[in-house]
Each structure stands twice: as structure tokens, then as C-alpha cells.
Amino acid sequence: MHRLMPPGCPGPLAVAFWVGWVLTAVAALLRAPLPVVTEAAVAVLLAVLLASWRWLPWEPTRGWRRALPVVFLLATLAFGLVGPPATSLPLLLAALANLTFSLGRAVAVGVAVVGLLLLLAGVLRFVPEVGAAAVVSELVSFAVLALFAIALADAVIAESARRAEALDLLAQVEELTLASERTRMARDMHDSLGHSLTAVKLSLDLVRRWDDRGEPERARAEVAHATGTVVDALADTRRWVRALHPAALDDGIGPRALAGLADAFRGAGVAIEHHVVGDPGRVPPRAQLVVYRVVQESLANSVRHSRASTVRIDLEIGAETVAVGVADDGVAVVEGDLTLSGGFGLAALADRVRVLGGTFAAGPRSAGGVEVRAVLPLRLDRRPT
Numbered sequence: 001m002h003r004l005m006p007p008g009c010p011g012p013l014a015v016a017f018w019v020g021w022v023l024t025a026v027a028a029l030l031r032a033p034l035p036v037v038t039e040a041a042v043a044v045l046l047a048v049l050l051a052s053w054r055w056l057p058w059e060p061t062r063g064w065r066r067a068l069p070v071v072f073l074l075a076t077l078a079f080g081l082v083g084p085p086a087t088s089l090p091l092l093l094a095a096l097a098n099l100t101f102s103l104g105r106a107v108a109v110g111v112a113v114v115g116l117l118l119l120l121a122g123v124l125r126f127v128p129e130v131g132a133a134a135v136v137s138e139l140v141s142f143a144v145l146a147l148f149a150i151a152l153a154d155a156v157i158a159e160s161a162r163r164a165e166a167l168d169l170l171a172q173v174e175e176l177t178l179a180s181e182r183t184r185m186a187r188d189m190h191d192s193l194g195h196s197l198t199a200v201k202l203s204l205d206l207v208r209r210w211d212d213r214g215e216p217e218r219a220r221a222e223v224a225h226a227t228g229t230v231v232d233a234l235a236d237t238r239r240w241v242r243a244l245h246p247a248a249l250d251d252g253i254g255p256r257a258l259a260g261l262a263d264a265f266r267g268a269g270v271a272i273e274h275h276v277v278g279d280p281g282r283v284p285p286r287a288q289l290v291v292y293r294v295v296q297e298s299l300a301n302s303v304r305h306s307r308a309s310t311v312r313i314d315l316e317i318g319a320e321t322v323a324v325g326v327a328d329d330g331v332a333v334v335e336g337d338l339t340l341s342g343g344f345g346l347a348a349l350a351d352r353v354r355v356l357g358g359t360f361a362a363g364p365r366s367a368g369g370v371e372v373r374a375v376l377p378l379r380l381d382r383r384p385t
Helices: 011-030 036-055 063-082 086-103 105-124 132-212 216-244 247-251 255-268 285-306 335-339 346-355
Strands: 271-277 310-317 321-328 359-364 370-377
Touching: 011 036, 011 086, 036 063, 063 086, 063 105, 086 105, 086 132, 105 132, 132 216, 247 255, 247 285, 255 271, 255 285, 255 310, 285 310, 285 321, 285 346, 285 370, 346 359, 346 370
Parallel strands: 271 310
Antiparallel strands: 310 321, 321 370, 359 370
């Protein structure tokens, strides 16, 4: 594949090159014999085009590869003079686009103008034979093709720049979202643990006071109270740790993690089945956590709001995305009610899914019940805008 389409080369341009090269080679073989020198020139130019195609740069570069786009374009123009002109047009399209990608629009326009002048000089030699109309037709065709190729490449470059900027903005949004979530969790932990530790300190002060007064029963009661406060504080701490990274995800977001979530809700009288297609090991950690939260919150909504009796969890890992769907057979609540649960509510999860470049949908099913579905990219550095 590397030989057919060099890294960074847009697919349509690779198709244009190979279509042009194959058609040109076939046309050269089938046409009437030409002088030996011309036949040799055609063969050499075809070989040069084929050899240089593999190494063409499709982004600004340095070193010897910097000259390849110009060599490739000159070989294409020369081939248009000695070979079949019509079949070489796709090659010219690829050459001019490559020049724009690697050396920039200004250089591509300048080289195209020089090429147009060279083409004019070469064609003028044959004016008595082909006529002025044919010369004008050749020049206009070249000019239109050059304009189209440069404009096309320039548009692709601009779109790539906008995409890179959008990805940077997404990364900043993700950072801000995580920072905001950490701040909220830190505030809640401070309020919860700070209150518990203060209560324990007051209890220990009372224990010392009761002990000094010779009232061991009261001291023991206060120790028991302090112990209960510490137990509650430890439980809170464990909940915060699980919120950051659930222990169920230690082995990834696979059948074991989904089974653990299902077991947590079986006591509510809901039959939960889960199905996994693909390799869960390919899902990046950040996407694993979001998928886990989507399933967790969807199950909670099915139990609390939909009053479902059965829930189906589907996790599918494809070539480029991971999709998770949770569907139940309960009462179809209105869409706004789906985001009212606390903690990791669906509204917050929808934001987290979109920050990672995914899509999120929640609403009533046509067959009854509610369905929640999220799709995330596996390559988080290539998120769609």
C-alpha cells in the first residue's frame, strides 16, 4: 500500500496517478511504432514517473526529496510532448497537486506558469501540422487543469489546518472539562472528608475529657462514634477512587466489566444481558472509562425511571470506533428526563463523549422503552470534527 499511495497522499490523487500511468503505458504499447529515440524517451519517462511516485513528499520537507515534485512535474510535461497527451492529464493533475502540497501554492503557481510557457514553446514547433486551434486547445486545457489541481490541493491543505486547529481546541476543551471535574470532586471531597475529620477530632477531644473525668463509659461511646465516622470517611474515599477509575476496568472494558455492572443491578429485579463484538483491548483507557460510565448511568436510569424488566447492553469494537448501546423495555420517559439523574448524569456523559470526538444519543425506542447509544473513535488523536 505504501508503494501505491505514499504517506500523506490523498486517495483521489493516488487513483488519478495510477489511472493516468496505466492508461498512458497501455496507449504507448498499442499505438503505431514511433522512432526508436521517441520510444526510448517514453519508456524512460514512464520509469521516472513510477520510481519518483513512491518517494514524493506530500508535506513541506527538506533534503533531496524537496526537488522530487519539480522533477515529477517536468517528467509529466515532457511526457505530454512525446507520449499520448490525453492520457497524461491525470498525471499532470497529480503532479501539480503534489507541488502545492510540498512547496506551497505560490511555488506551484510559478512553476505552472513556467510549464505553460514551455508547453507553448514546444507546441509552436508543430503549428504548421496541428494548427492554431489545437495549440490554443492544449494551452487552455493545461491552464484549466493547473488551476483546478492547485485549487484542490490548497483546499485540502486549508481543511487539514482547520482540522488540526479543531483538534487542538477539542484537546483544550477536554483539559478544561477534566480540570472542572477535578475541581468539583476536590471541593466535594473537602466538604465530605473535612467534615468527617473535624468530627473525629472533636470526638477524640471528648474522649480525653471523659477519660480525665473518670467516665470510661462515655469515653468508649465517643470512641465508637469516632470509629463509625472514620468508617464512613473511608467508604467515601473509596467511592471517590472508584469514580476516578473503577476497579472493574483493571482488565479493560470487556465482558468481565459489563458482567460486574450487570451484577450490581440484578438485585433490582432486572434481567440484564450483555454482548461484546470485537477486541476490547483496542479501546483506549479514556474511552473505556466513558463507555463504562455510559453503561452504568444507563442501567441506573432503566431501574429508576423506566422501570424496565429487561436490559440489553451491546458493545461493538469496529475498525475505527467503539459503539455502546443500552436498550430496555420499560416506560419511554421524555428525553429531558433522561438527564436528570445526579452524579455522572447522561447530560454530563454526553459532554464527555463529544469532548473525545464521539456522538451521543438517548431517547425512546420505536419498539418501546429507552435506548442510550454512544460512539467513540478508537484513535483519539484523529477525532472527527
